Amino acid sequence: MNNFNEEKLVPDLITAIEVxxxxxxxxxxxxxLTVLNSVNFTLMKGSSVVIMGKSGCGKSTFLHMIGGxxxxxxxxxxxxxxxxxxxxxxxxxxxxKRHIGFIFQMHYLxxxxxxxxNLIVTSMINGNQKNKAKESALALMKDVGxxxxxxxxxxxxxxxxxxxxxxxRALINDxxxxxxxxxxxxxxxxxxxxxxNLLFGLVKKYQKSLVLVTHDSYISNLAEETLILQKxxxxxxx
Amino acid sequence: xxENRVTDLxxxxxxxxxxxxxxxxxxxxxxxxxxIGIAAGFIAVIIIIGIMNGxxxxxxxxxxxxxxxxxxxxxxxDTDVGKLQEVLNNTQFVQNTFEFLELEGVLRSSNGxxxxxxxxxxxxxxxxxxxxxAQELTISSGNFFIDSIDEVVLGRxxxxxxxxxxxxxxxxxxxxxxxxxxxxxxxxxxIVTSKVGxxxxxxDDMICFVNISLLKxxxxxxVPQIGIKLYxxxxxxxxxxxxxxxxxxxxxxxxxxxxxxLYSALMLEKxxxxxxxxxxxxxxxxxxxxxxxxxxxxxxxDIGLMTAVGATKKNLASVFILQGIYIAIIGIVLGxxxxxxxxxxxxxxxxxxxxxxxxxxxxxxxxxSYSFPVKIVPRELIIVSLGILxxxxxxxxxxxxxxxxxEPVRILHNE
Numbered sequence: 001m002n003n004f005n006e007e008k009l010v011p012d013l014i015t016a017i018e019v020x021x022x023x024x025x026x027x028x029x030x031x032x033l034t035v036l037n038s039v040n041f042t043l044m045k046g047s048s049v050v051i052m053g054k055s056g057c058g059k060s061t062f063l064h065m066i067g068g069x070x071x072x073x074x075x076x077x078x079x080x081x082x083x084x085x086x087x088x089x090x091x092x093x094x095x096x097k098r099h100i101g102f103i104f105q106m107h108y109l110x111x112x113x114x115x116x117x118n119l120i121v122t123s124m125i126n127g128n129q130k131n132k133a134k135e136s137a138l139a140l141m142k143d144v145g146x147x148x149x150x151x152x153x154x155x156x157x158x159x160x161x162x163x164x165x166x167x168x169r170a171l172i173n174d175x176x177x178x179x180x181x182x183x184x185x186x187x188x189x190x191x192x193x194x195x196x197n198l199l200f201g202l203v204k205k206y207q208k209s210l211v212l213v214t215h216d217s218y219i220s221n222l223a224e225e226t227l228i229l230q231k232x233x234x235x236x237x238x
Numbered sequence: 239x240x241e242n243r244v245t246d247l248x249x250x251x252x253x254x255x256x257x258x259x260x261x262x263x264x265x266x267x268x269x270x271x272x273x274i275g276i277a278a279g280f281i282a283v284i285i286i287i288g289i290m291n292g293x294x295x296x297x298x299x300x301x302x303x304x305x306x307x308x309x310x311x312x313x314x315x316d317t318d319v320g321k322l323q324e325v326l327n328n329t330q331f332v333q334n335t336f337e338f339l340e341l342e343g344v345l346r347s348s349n350g351x352x353x354x355x356x357x358x359x360x361x362x363x364x365x366x367x368x369x370x371x372a373q374e375l376t377i378s379s380g381n382f383f384i385d386s387i388d389e390v391v392l393g394r395x396x397x398x399x400x401x402x403x404x405x406x407x408x409x410x411x412x413x414x415x416x417x418x419x420x421x422x423x424x425x426x427x428x429i430v431t432s433k434v435g436x437x438x439x440x441x442d443d444m445i446c447f448v449n450i451s452l453l454k455x456x457x458x459x460x461v462p463q464i465g466i467k468l469y470x471x472x473x474x475x476x477x478x479x480x481x482x483x484x485x486x487x488x489x490x491x492x493x494x495x496x497x498x499x500l501y502s503a504l505m506l507e508k509x510x511x512x513x514x515x516x517x518x519x520x521x522x523x524x525x526x527x528x529x530x531x532x533x534x535x536x537x538x539x540d541i542g543l544m545t546a547v548g549a550t551k552k553n554l555a556s557v558f559i560l561q562g563i564y565i566a567i568i569g570i571v572l573g574x575x576x577x578x579x580x581x582x583x584x585x586x587x588x589x590x591x592x593x594x595x596x597x598x599x600x601x602x603x604x605x606x607s608y609s610f611p612v613k614i615v616p617r618e619l620i621i622v623s624l625g626i627l628x629x630x631x632x633x634x635x636x637x638x639x640x641x642x643x644x645e646p647v648r649i650l651h652n653e
Contacts, residue, residue, distance in 0.1 A: 125548050129248070
């Protein structure tokens with residue numbers, strides 16, 4: 001195997017994510033835009049938090065950073081017992097593969113693959129054999145109520161159905177943490193409620209930690225905590 | 239680590255094959271032109287090189303059978319030629335050996351026509367002894383008899399040029415070896431028993447065959463040479479290495495040495511054709527590169543997503559490089575099948591083309607009725623196939639290397 005495990009810290013039995021003094025700025029012409037300003041954040045294992053805020057306030061950036069997709073200017077991020085800000089590109093890829101499940105606003109399903117194959121290939125990327133991947137994928141498709149549409153291509157699914165496949169895909173590798181970036185952003189209210197309830201139900205069922213970024217205030221009722229990101233810092237009852 | 243590689247390979251193959259076969263976003267159309275390009279190029283290579291090999295082999299083969307042999311052995315003086323032939327015949331490479339002598343002279347017919355000629359002295363039973371010689375020689379008239387020292391067989395053009403026919407008397411003028419002086423002019427009247435053709439004017443213009451006993455009398459100090467026919471002409475170097483060690487062998491010239499200028503010209507012609515045809519594949523490779531660049535660009539979102547869920551960029555690059563490999567393999571297989579079938583039936587194809595042209599335009603050409611010899615060399619096809627594959631992989635790599643620079647977060651943000 002690689003040295004990935006060397007970065008693993010002493011397992012913390014209760015903390016899923018711990019962010020300390022996280023800062024991220026963007027240069028916009030001559031202006032420096034600080035979207036995250038010494039942010040601190042903690043999420044317990046098996047719990048869920050909703051992050052809300054205006055567009056462009058840095059919610060998605062924060063989510064991408066704790067998912068190892070983006071890097072911080074300063075500060076530290078501990079997630080799934082790893083200090084991810086010290087991992088190189090290859091190790092970050094390994095980290096994402098094993099510990100993080102992403103759900104995006106756009107479903108980002110692979111258009112050339114059926115719904116089931118979207119799950120299978122994600123599982124195979126994580127090193128699973130195709131048969132085992134198919135087994136897990138079928139179970140999750142059943143969980144999201146799409147067993148009858150496993151052979152449909154994304155183009156043959158409704159927006160809500162695509163997002164349900166995306167949720168199943170996020171869970172296929174049994175990650176510790178689910179990071180959802182406005183998963184209902186493109187759905188109507190009825191479908192949004194279905195997706196939100198499904199997501200929170202599955203997170204609870206599989207005992208995952210969830211960080212969800214949204215504009216939808218209804219979701220805050222489902223989460224254990226709600227934070228507002230404003231002017232680069234969290235405001236709320238952490 | 240090994241297990242990781244196997245599972246990585248599984249998803250890479252699964253994904254690349256899915257992309258390649260998916261008709262949903264027109265991958266088949268992206269692949270169609272490069273596949274046709276490779277197949278068409280390969281068909282052209284197989285046919286052209288097949289015909290060139292056929293002509294080359296046919297020409298060289300004729301020369302070897304009639305004139306140069308696979309090897310010519312110059313022997314040491316006072317060597318027992320018969321015993322040496324026996325030793326040579328016992329080597330694993332040798333099919334047959336023949337004693338021969340060559341001499342230049344002038345041939346004059348009774349009606350006054352004369353011409354320089356190459357006189358080849360051969361054993362009287364050469365026509366039955368050497369099946370290859372008999373096969374390549376076409377008898378225009380008479381019978382190939384050189385049983386006595388008074389008989390001569392003339393090259394077809396030589397006979398025409400001096401105005402000699404079968405059973406006519408011709409006079410042979412040569413510079414023979416004297417007992418007290420080096421050279422003495424010798425005149426010998428002979429009867430023409432046959433006119434023969436090889437299909438090659440440069441031979442038919444010059445050659446005449448006589449009994450070797452005659453030349454031995456004319457050249458008493460000259461030691462005859464031994465002509466060697468091998469089972470496999472490609473084994474010539476092995477034979478030469480072995481032959482030079484044999485007692486009584488002074489030197490060995492191979493058919494490549496004897497026909498070097500012709501052989502080099504034919505090889506140069508062949509390699510030049512390879513270079514020209516290689517350019518076809520370069521154009522196809524550029525086509526693969528630009529096609530794959532479009533494919534990579536159209537799958538940017540997928541690349542970003544798969545990177546986010548843990549695919550390494552190298553593995554993702556492999557997914558798209560495999561598209562290029564699939565293109566190459568399909569093109570090569572199609573090219574091989576159609577190319578070999580076309581090459582084997584090229585004469586029928588030419589006849590059909592000739593017939594169609596004649597039917598449609600009224601124009602007829604002997605070219606289409608000419609029978610081209612074709613020789614397909616598997617080794618050459620393997621080399622060309624591997625070359626196409628390498629070129630396709632290189633072109634694919636050039637197209638997909640940008641993936642290594644993609645940042646998933648930027649892609650997912652921009653979508």
